[in-house]
Amino acid sequence: MGGGWLTGKYQRDSAPTGNTRLGEDPERGMEAYARRNPEERTWRVIDAVESVAKARGVSMAQVALAWLVDRPAVTSVILGARTLEQLDDNLGAAELHLSTEETARLDQASTPIVDDYPYGDLGVRQRGRGLASTT
């Protein structure tokens, strides 16, 4: 869940508190609050997950798990919970499958930005090669 981020439990510009991973240690590793909060991408992803979840009437955690379960090459997704409540919520993703459109929306919000290092623009262009249609 991105250290809890994808469950929607953390708020913008509001230091996390309480019995949560970042509530106990806001500076924790790559999930650290100060690191993620200022990035637009963080909130773009969370907003997309939230909107899919609301439209479907399921929890954000379930949407996140369902997206991951149907990614290419994924067999199984590891979930972890402190409480039985969280576990039950997570297990609710068991038979949830997102539509093509929902998946595309989440993909778009979350696609990582790949650096142009080491070959700059030319290097980026040589990563793909399309074939022109003759018709």
Add this chain to the structure above:
Amino acid sequence: MEYRTLGNSGTVVSTLCLGTMTFGAESDEQVAHKQLDRFLEQGGNFLDTADVYADGESERILGRWLAARSGVRDQVVVATKARFPMGDGLNEVGLSRVRLTRALDASLRRLGVDTIDLYQAHAWDPLTPIEETLRFFDDAVHAGKIQYVGVSNFIGWQLQKAALLARHLGLAPIVTL
């Protein structure tokens, strides 16, 4: 619950796997055992732990649950891992043959099982040639101590190198990435 075959293997696992990093830490043994029971009730059969989780306590908690539930061990697929420090000793960390021999035996003991279904390198080890690690895993499969090999937290080139080398050297394939 839905099921799939694990990677390129024939073993069937639930699409949701229960992680146990909180066992012995944020979740005490009672809660952990309830989670395990609930997970099984809901059709889950795939359990993931690691030697380093709560300093061995996660494996011990899982081990006590497996012992307490008659017949459950054969109904579940148990995965664990090694790589991170389990002590201050120079060789209580990493993916060397010396380290993993001890780490695997310790995990088998804590879990109280005869074999680990999926044994994973918990991270890349920049100090150990990956061939050494892959050969250890292969030996462990032949000895029946582990069934499948996996890796965790490897980045692109590390995944590619490990997977192709295992194939090239005729060693047990990497089943999970």
